[in-house]
Amino acid sequence: MTQGQETRKRLVETAAGIFNTRGYSGTAVSDLMAATGLQKGGIYRHFESKEQLAVEAFDYAFEMAVRARFQDFDRLTSPLQQLRHFIRNFVHRRSPIPGGCPMVNTAVENDDGNPVLKQRARQAVNVFVDRLVDTIERGIEQGEIKRDTDARTFALLLFSALEGALVVSRLQGSFKPLEAVALTLERYLDERVDLDERTASGKSSH
């Protein structure tokens, strides 16, 4: 990596925390200069505009959120266990980027705001929810989850309830609301377990 590439990478990583904390409107180029020690010209050597930097910073923050929430996800073979693990990760694992969930932050600020960032948030939510839909569908196929489960609706419920509870928790300065909602979702998941299929296929209960 050249020095220029390293500077660019560091700029994106630092900007991710600032944009995710203060928002796109709330971040001035002077904030980015102060945080990175770069002059305005140094920033604009790497990025055409504040918007372009914000988009790359969002992509980075999103990637970090996905890594935290899906950590060790692929090491599990059971879709049911993957879903339980996802819920627990959401509560207990933190992205290193401060400021809460980049998807919700960017969505809420830009749903009537910057169209490029709104589109980016929309794609990110789709990718994220689709991964849950895929997991639930595999769970149904493998006989772990009841066949009458609507995979997309269930995925949306998981995403919406956890994200909503995270907003409440950050507001209250306590993770209790998120923990309580996560536990309810785990119990809800337990009720979706296809016990008949599991017994029929000789699988042991968890």
Next chain:
Amino acid sequence: MTQGQETRKRLVETAAGIFNTRGYSGTAVSDLMAATGLQKGGIYRHFESKEQLAVEAFDYAFEMAVRARFQDFDRLTSPLQQLRHFIRNFVHRRSPIPGGCPMVNTAVENDDGNPVLKQRARQAVNVFVDRLVDTIERGIEQGEIKRDTDARTFALLLFSALEGALVVSRLQGSFKPLEAVALTLERYLDERVDLDERTASGKSSH
């Protein structure tokens, strides 16, 4: 109402839509001047600061959201029906203030931002969730809802899931995600109905 009071009221109402759409950071005094036709001096005659106006605008937007979501709520006597009605109102009734939910907007922007607005959002969420907690508790007392229901956790799930789904719906430009999550919550509520108690106390099923 004097002309001054009328101007002040109109200013709060107009500012509510602007702050709720663009956010606190994203709203300049010039935006408020353009929307109200007032000069800067005209605005500062009524409010000490942008912050003071934003706080009153938030209170107004919150009141409108409560009115929409709890519309006709008190006309129902059954707590169970009140909860169903609340879920449907959340999906179908809109506050006249554009920009989505003022609680979530203000929480997400200010959880690391303006402490006065953060405090206001926290109080608003508490008031809102407490009203649901109270309804669920009355439902348990009256034998409509199962006794092993944790009222606060259930209220948090309702609030978090609906608010989270509203964020997704606004991002997608479709109310289908919100409708799907609301329907799942109604079914979840159905599963919390205390059928034994209802039969025991001679109440008819809904």
